[in-house]
Amino acid sequence: MSIKILVFEDNDLLRESLSSLVAQQTGFALAGAYPNVLQVKSQINQHQPDVVLMDIDMPGKTGIEAVREIRSFNTSLPVIMLTVFDDNIHVLEAIKAGASGYLLKKHISSKLFDAITEVLDGGAPMSPSIARMVIGSMQRPSENPYQLTTREREILNVLSTGNSYKMIAAQFNISIDTVRTHIKKIYEKLQVHSQTEAVSKAINEKLV
Amino acid sequence: MSIKILVFEDNDLLRESLSSLVAQQTGFALAGAYPNVLQVKSQINQHQPDVVLMDIDMPGKTGIEAVREIRSFNTSLPVIMLTVFDDNIHVLEAIKAGASGYLLKKHISSKLFDAITEVLDGGAPMSPSIARMVIGSMQRPSENPYQLTTREREILNVLSTGNSYKMIAAQFNISIDTVRTHIKKIYEKLQVHSQTEAVSKAINEKLV
DNA sequence: TGGCAAAACCCATCTTCATGCGATTTATTT
DNA sequence: AAATAAATCGCATGAAGATGGGTTTTGCCA
Numbered sequence: 164m165s166i167k168i169l170v171f172e173d174n175d176l177l178r179e180s181l182s183s184l185v186a187q188q189t190g191f192a193l194a195g196a197y198p199n200v201l202q203v204k205s206q207i208n209q210h211q212p213d214v215v216l217m218d219i220d221m222p223g224k225t226g227i228e229a230v231r232e233i234r235s236f237n238t239s240l241p242v243i244m245l246t247v248f249d250d251n252i253h254v255l256e257a258i259k260a261g262a263s264g265y266l267l268k269k270h271i272s273s274k275l276f277d278a279i280t281e282v283l284d285g286g287a288p289m290s291p292s293i294a295r296m297v298i299g300s301m302q303r304p305s306e307n308p309y310q311l312t313t314r315e316r317e318i319l320n321v322l323s324t325g326n327s328y329k330m331i332a333a334q335f336n337i338s339i340d341t342v343r344t345h346i347k348k349i350y351e352k353l354q355v356h357s358q359t360e361a362v363s364k365a366i367n368e369k370l371v
Numbered sequence: 372m373s374i375k376i377l378v379f380e381d382n383d384l385l386r387e388s389l390s391s392l393v394a395q396q397t398g399f400a401l402a403g404a405y406p407n408v409l410q411v412k413s414q415i416n417q418h419q420p421d422v423v424l425m426d427i428d429m430p431g432k433t434g435i436e437a438v439r440e441i442r443s444f445n446t447s448l449p450v451i452m453l454t455v456f457d458d459n460i461h462v463l464e465a466i467k468a469g470a471s472g473y474l475l476k477k478h479i480s481s482k483l484f485d486a487i488t489e490v491l492d493g494g495a496p497m498s499p500s501i502a503r504m505v506i507g508s509m510q511r512p513s514e515n516p517y518q519l520t521t522r523e524r525e526i527l528n529v530l531s532t533g534n535s536y537k538m539i540a541a542q543f544n545i546s547i548d549t550v551r552t553h554i555k556k557i558y559e560k561l562q563v564h565s566q567t568e569a570v571s572k573a574i575n576e577k578l579v
Numbered sequence: 580t581g582g583c584a585a586a587a588c589c590c591a592t593c594t595t596c597a598t599g600c601g602a603t604t605t606a607t608t609t
Numbered sequence: 610a611a612a613t614a615a616a617t618c619g620c621a622t623g624a625a626g627a628t629g630g631g632t633t634t635t636g637c638c639a
Contacts, residue, residue: 234513238513255509258506258509258510259509259510259511260510261510261511262506263506281499284499285499285500285503286499286500286502286503287499287502287503287505287506288499288502289502291489291492291493291494291495291496292493292494294494294495294496294497294502295493295494295495297495297505297506297509298466298470298471298495298505300509301463301466301467301505301508301509302466302467302468302469303467303469305442305446312614312615312616313615314615314616315615322567323567323571324568324571325563325565325567325568325571325572326567327565327594327595327596328595328596329595337616337617337618338617338618338619339618340617340618340619340620341616341617341618341619343596343597343598343618344616344617344618345616345617346596346597347597347598347599348615350597350598355533356597356598357533357535357596357597357625358566358567358596358597359530359531359533359534359566359567359570360532360533362567362570362571362574363531363532363533363570363574366570366571366574366575367574520584520585520586521585522585522586522587523585535624535625535626536625536626537625545586545587545588546587546588546589547588548587548588548589548590549586549587549588549589551588551626551627551628552586552587552588553586553587554626554627555627555628555629556585558627558628564627564628565595565626565627566626566627
């Protein structure tokens, strides 16, 4: 039984070339190819593909929104994103939305079927620069973007796990007024005005 | 000029085999091979490697701690982690600590030099199952672990960006007392007692 | 149609936080 | 020796949050 591929790509030329590439490959079959994702749910239900290839930038509704929609009714169908740029700000968004792999278009001819095989095998095929972006997004910034002092970082850390001023004071064995002073300074540097904002910024920007 | 590789691996057999593998490969040179990471800083300063291969589990000080230490004085030196298990709970920790790539030991013989080349090229080589773990860790859980209602999720969302009760009430066009009620319910379900705890849990567990 | 969950609203009380102002001590650097 | 940054402590006040009671309305579904 062939592996059924469903393609979403607005560029006519690329869609055609993807289609014939898939159609000609032994062991693979083209389930369908569409220039937009407006009917993505019914098309998937209709064709029952094993893998979806999804362009990231499409007019009307983007590939990212489409992945999000797919994940709302199917959590396991592998979706491989296709994009021209590796500095596309949407790359991480697509992954968070539920994409299973990520291929730069310049790698399609050489890596497409490797990627499909890998994704069906439980992997997450990515072009090298994409993988680097992904890993980079999980790591702490190497600088100290807000110029927090050591003590301030320590306090932001425990604050971010839900400790009250009182608990922080006890933990560090300092007075509650000192805690207040440090937090005041942290707010200034992060440009926020509440614990919640500070914690949100700290976690999202990986300061803690 | 050959690419200089520095190896940290406590298993004598594997360290020897890695060493001879590297030494025999044209274009690569073994800068050194050590069974522990106790002197990692001075050894790196001494050998000036282009790439570090680091076992994840070593007695005394783990590879993860070593990566963290390396990153404290060198933010760009590529470090490729080596591990036997792909379900190792430490895999994500190592990446957060600053690892640049991640190879399962069963893939070493076939992929080591590809990985080294890729990492020097700005990529992030990972065995497929590792890549899948990484991507999985960035995605929302598909279930609804705390049984939050739609409204509760919406409110947790805006709460997590630092909005006050008042702002939330205005945004959703509901009374501030209703906001209170929803947040009470959210706290019950998440088992927390403050905004900060709720936001921390929400972001870290990717509920928002 | 009776029961139930979700969403909305109200009130009162105590706790915690945000912020402004001022001050001392310690270590480091010039 | 003076200057500076970091860390500490104190006080006061208004704003915001946490919690424990309630009630009503709506839509679903058994």
